[in-house]
């Protein structure tokens with residue numbers, strides 16, 4: 001299948017595919033998860049490296065005590081994304097992954113990008129957990145491993161990589177990859193125990209900060225800084241002072257901090273993957289997402305406040321912030337308790353985080369977008385149907401990243417990948433709400449061999465004047481193929497405009513706000529254009545179909561979410577952008593060289609668009625219009 005002309009090629013990129021929900025042989029899913037179960041799952045998938053390690057990195061180098069405001073910004077952006085996830089997740093309940101939502105709602109290229117970056121996000125997250133595990137362990141045994149490795153390898157390591165190859169992190173990744181290959185399964189009990197322990201330890205840390213913290217640590221001055229002698233009292237090195245006080249690195253520090261803190265609040269998407277098992281999904285999914293984000297925000301806010309109150313921010317230990325903080329206040333036993341709990345928490349996290357990666361790789365390979373070989377089990381493992389190639393390839397990559405990359409680069413790389421995925425979810429919500437009604441419920445189990453071409457492919461031609469008229473005065477009160485197409489185009493245009501605005505605000509904020517004639521004019525023009533295109537979208541008819549949950553204030557909320565995500569992405573370092581660019585360039589080579597030709601959506605005969613029956617699944621008793 002070759003692209004004969006650009007138009008045909010373009011159609012391939014946006015073809016959509018009603019995917020088969022599950023293999024017929026699989027056990028039917030029972031609805032048994034209530035809000036509490038879902039919150040435990042969400043909190044368990046969110047708390048980890050962020051709360052135990054990232055707080056230290058950000059407070060020390062990026063934001064100082066104002067890290068608590070960074071967490072507030074990151075939490076607000078997560079709430080916006082969480083609401084979008086709730087709509088799309090409850091709308092297409094049976095799909096269980098962002099790759100599938102995008103495939104069904106916005107088309108193949110977006111689905112590929114979403115799936116590819118989801119894989120990146122999880123691979124990098126596993127590498128960062130392994131690295132965090134290694135440094136916590138090392139600091140518990142007196143930093144002997146890192147010192148020895150640094151001495152041997154420092155001179156061979158280029159500037160853009162870690163200062164020494166982290167063999168312990170590599171070993172941890174290989175260990176867990178091996179366990180997964182041998183058929184290890186996720187356990188709900190382990191998640192519950194892990195979440196419970198986590199919450200108890202975090203409460204202890206917060207209380208300690210409350211009793212042993214010193215408010216003066218939020219008002220530090222140059223005098224405090226110069227009075228410290230590195231080397232004394234277990235102080236190995238001093239971080240930067242900045243301007244001192246509560247916001248030592250200014251607004252810039254708070255916003256850059258938010259982009260990294262975003263890492264810590266990622267994880268609520270695990271709730272949506274269990275959508276099909278949720279009781280009363282209309283209520284339970286949105287509520288559990290919001291409660292999860294709120295609890296995790298409180299945990300990070302409390303822990304970072306406690307940490308910066310217990311220790312002056314420039315004395316925080318970047319690799320082992322919490323145990324070292326207890327050492328600093330003279331609670332030696334607590335130091336070991338916290339260090340051991342951190343190790344346990346990271347071990348649980350490591351075993352948990354590997355599971356979704358092979359699933360998505362397998363899914364994409366089954367759909368023809370990635371190499372078929374990745375989906376098939378080896379003969380030895382045929383009994384468990386473990387996709388050994390998917391596990392091994394993702395495990396090896398995670399191991400390599402853990403071995404060589406800097407920890408801060410891994411954090412940023414995961415954040416950037418996830419911010420892109422969240423933006424795609426918001427994009428899907430917006431586009432989907434304005435499309436003519438489609439049946440996306442699982443009661444219509446369409447076999448993949450019968451998949452039709454996308455409705456977008458079969459849109460009848462409309463004249464330019466007609467389109468222009470429809471843009472300003474939509475005639476229908478319900479969406480049509482044409483209005484759906486207008487929305488698609490306008491949303492793409494908005495994404496482009498928001499990206500340029502985000503770039504300008506992130507790179508040259510002082511010039512824009514101090515009234516630099518060029519940049520300020522561009523920013524104002526962009527704002528006007530954005531408002532105009534948003535009004536066009538707002539004038540188009542929405543799909544009136546009753547849904548489990550609807551994002552309020554459309555089209556503004558998903559657009560704000562996209563903007564905040566893009567803005568945070570623009571704050572991430574150039575090095576991370578280069579790494580992210582390389583990953584996505586490889587992805588595009590695979591997609592355009594292989595996926596576009598092997599995609600099952602393209603290898604099936606054309607059929608009329610999906611039927612227009614109710615979106616709500618009649619099999620679900622509590623399904624009500626919202």
Ligand SMILES: NC(=[NH2+])NCCC[C@H](N)C(=O)O
Pocket residue numbers: 045046047048049050051121122125263264265266267269349414418
């Ligand atoms: N979808 C993901 N990439 N999840 C990784 C979650 C990372 C988690 N918030 C942590 O602090 O450890």
